[in-house]
Amino acid sequence: MSETTDATGHGWTIPGLVRDAARRFGAREAIVDGATRLTYAQLEARVGELARGLIASGVQPGDRVCVWAPNTHHWVLATLAAHSAGAALVPLNTRFLGAEALDVLDRTGSRVLFAPDSFLGRDPVALLRAAEGAGGVGRGPVGGLPDLELIVRIPLEGALGEAASAHPGEIGWEQLLERAAQVPAAEGAARAAAVAPDDVCDILFTSGTTGRPKGAMSSHRQTLDVAAAWAERGEVGAADRYLVISPFFHSFGYKAGFVVCFLHGAAVVPALTxxxxxxxxxxxxxxxxxxxxxxxxxxxxxxxxxxxxxxxxxxxxxxxxxxxxxxxxxxxxxxxxxxxxxxxxxxxxxxxxxxxxxxxxxxxxxxxxxxxxxxxxxxxxxxxxxxxxxxxxxxxxxxxxxxxxxxxxxxxxxxxxxxxxxxxxxxxxxxxxxxxxxxxxxxxLKDMFTVGGFNVYPAEVENVLARLDGVVAGAVVGVPDERLGEVGAAYLIMEPGHALSEQDVIAVCRERLANYKVPRQVTFVRELPRNAAGKVLKHELRALAQ
The missing domain is CATH 3.40.50.12780 (ANL, N-terminal domain)
Structure with missing residues (x-):
């Protein structure tokens, strides 16, 4: 039994997974990303080449490598290469603004940043350089980040052209691959083989719906254990083809996404948006x-x-x-x-x-x-x-x-x-x-609100709202009330051609819920504010209601 098929999960590492998948599923498709189609054998070769480029760029075991990019094959390759070079992954939310990204890069001491030339019309690195605090002293490509030594541009929209490498410490994707020639294949393989199951695999920051995001650290063994459990419950096999809509920077797209596929030879089909x-x-x-x-x-x-x-x-x-x-x-x-x-x-x-x-x-x-x-x-x-x-x-x-x-x-x-x-x-x-x-x-716990001394859990009310004809999605939050302290406010998205009034919604809720649980106000909206995992940002709804 190979190290990545051991049911106990002991001995598992991400570099071991890449080697094992190439051996078991070599000719099968691993990634389908538009015109880019990679087999498992090709995946191993690309990852090894990119990892040697990182080693040639000075990445050492235990360093942090950050990926701030949307779902493409580049994200997967950059992540696997960072692990193979012995580094820990730091995924960055593509919705972050420059100051938020600067904070994470600074706190993690990331040595390398992978970022696209442009995504949805904005240059993330330009946002980073424009952020407050980015003007500090630093030898690398971004002032204020003394640990950051290299930015690797992912060719996504081609908006920057040759200007992508105009800044010191900033190179293109192909330039990083060219550096691989400086490192013998045996050295790259030895670096990957030296990664241990209990080494830090990644640092994923909490969604930050309230407060400052915290960096949760996981080991290689843990990353593979949870992916294996997901695959077992989902009965994932080599014939499966997995459309990954959830962002790779979130554990649902990363660990319960492409890592699940690589354990069993399924094909990953990333959705950019x-x-x-x-x-x-x-x-x-x-x-x-x-x-x-x-x-x-x-x-x-x-x-x-x-x-x-x-x-x-x-x-x-x-x-x-x-x-x-x-x-x-x-x-x-x-x-x-x-x-x-x-x-x-x-x-x-x-x-x-x-x-x-x-x-x-x-x-x-x-x-x-x-x-x-x-x-x-x-x-x-x-x-x-x-x-x-x-x-x-x-x-x-x-x-x-x-x-x-x-x-x-x-x-x-x-x-x-x-x-x-x-x-x-x-x-x-x-x-x-x-x-x-x-x-x-x-x-x-933080979403619960109290109406006249009685606790209301919004999910219970949202379950009633979801059964109303024509309701696509809904959310309930507590808002201030002079008499009761708080009352419920509902926000609903309706299907085209369906109409409900505020009175209709409240009347149905009164039939199915205790009076204190019934929303006192109903607002019909075109969309709900959500984070990248799809969770409704209820603090934004509470702000709207006040």
Missing amino acids: FDVDAALSTIERERITIVPGPPTIFQTLLAHPRRDDHDLGSLRLAVTGSAMVPVALVERMRDELSFDAVLTAYGLTEAVVATMCRTDDSPETISRTAGCPTAGFELRIADVEGRELPAGEDGEVLLRGPNVMLGYLDDPEATARAVDPDGWFHTGDVGHVDAHGYLTITDR
Whole structure:
């Protein structure tokens, strides 16, 4: 049994995964990105070449390499090459502004930054250089970042042309590949082989919906363990073709995305951005079998007027989460989008994949739960005093196991607050388990609001709203009220041709919810503010309501 097929996960590293996948699946397609199609054998060769380019550029074991780019084959190659050179990956959110990127690069001491020449009409490196604090003293390509020595430009839109390498310490993608000739292949292979399973593999920053993002560190073994658990529940095999819509900088697109594929020889088909017409065309053309993503992705596909013009018969598996998933949506995904299996899952940056449904679970189980523990996690529901609660009672979700993060980067105090002395990670999520050990997430502790002394969990109200005819998506937040302290405010997206009034919505809620849970105001919107993982940014909605 090879090191990447050992069911225990011991001995696993990302460089080992690349070697093993090339050996097992050499001629199969690994990545399909527009005109770029790479087999597993070609993937190994490209990664090795790029890794030698990084070694020639001075990257040492334990360094940090940052990738600030959208979903393309370059992201995958840069990440695997960084690991093969012995470095830890620091993914950057493509929605970050210059100051946010500067902060992460500074805190991680990243030596190398991969960034596109342009994405969606903006030059990320120009944003970085224009950020407040970027004018400090530094020998490298960006003042104020003394550790950053090299920027590698990914050729994405071609907006900068030859000017991409005009700045000192800034080179193009092809120039990095040319540097590989300076390092013997044996030296590159030795560097990759020296990576150990418990070395830091990556530093993923929390979504930052509230407060300053924290860098959660994971090892190579943990990264592969959680990917293997996801693949096992999803029954992933070499015949699968996986459309990765979730951004690679998020664990859903990275660890539960292309790493899952490489474990079993499936093909990765990255989506640069989510465009419903492009997604439907790609599913048909590439015979896509797996499409994970937040519920809004599938709601949008179902609502598209030309959906039936495309052959979606290849679809096999959908995995969703990050928000409430109504039974009706699960049933429509199976009946109208032709998915054989629709699964829900629960995870966090600090734990990646903690629970997941199984392919034989009922639509009701898939809708009302996020599955049962996986990847070696123990699950516990606790009250405010830390006492374990019985099945059916709401409390904070605690997780313990070998795949809880190593800790927060340079923040032992935050790590100690998150992981108690007994090893339980306090998620900040509210939920309960049923008699079978399946987890239902009720809400985030921070999203709960209190109406006249009664606690309201928005997910319960959102579940009622999702059943209203014509509702595509909705969100509920608590807003200030002079008499009750807080009341609920609902935001709804409607399908074209459907209309509801505020009074209609409130009337239905009064029929199905206790009075204190009924929203006092309803606003119809064209879209909801979301982060890159698809989670609604409720702090922005609360700001709108005030």
